[in-house]
Amino acid sequence: LIIAADKDATKLFPLNCSVVELADTDIPDGFQAGNFTYSNGVIAPVQVDYVALATAERDRRMTSVTSKINRLVEAQDDGDITSDELTELATLREVRTKLRRLDLSMAPDIDWPDM
Template sequence: ATKANLRVTLGDDWFYKDGKLQQIRDYLADAETERNSRMSEATARINWLEDAQKDGDISADEEQELTELRAYRTALRRLDLSTAPKINWPDAPA
């Protein structure tokens, strides 16, 4: 290796190259993917419950679940991902 292409790996996530410590993984992109996945799951269930609500065929438990899912989805939308990978994810409704 020459000085120009010297590269030292420091664990799985970092490497030293060109006089700089650089991160291999894009934690922000990982967090965005995770949030999108969680939001998709919540939205699919919300849509199903809203259809039942529109049809007048929703139970009291399902009404409560719908309220909790909407709050969960809002919490996901407002989540600060800039702290990735140390994100305090909201708990999904049971």
């Protein structure tokens, strides 16, 4: 991963890193440090795993929704759940089901359910 780039090498601090000198013509359009790699003389864009990112986001949302569901189920078990909380519990369970059934293979174009 290219973490820094500059035309003036004295501006770089390559602690535990390599420094490579390149001609301006070797720098691809849209180059930005952090979004490109350098290997065997070639600068290439970082490949983003959108499915992995979507999976992590789905898991984060599932954790949040499940935590809220657990809190409401405890209130229900204790016999002190309100009618508004019962409605919220049903809604949260629907959201969790939608999250579980999401087709993440379409990432990054995911139609996330409202939370």
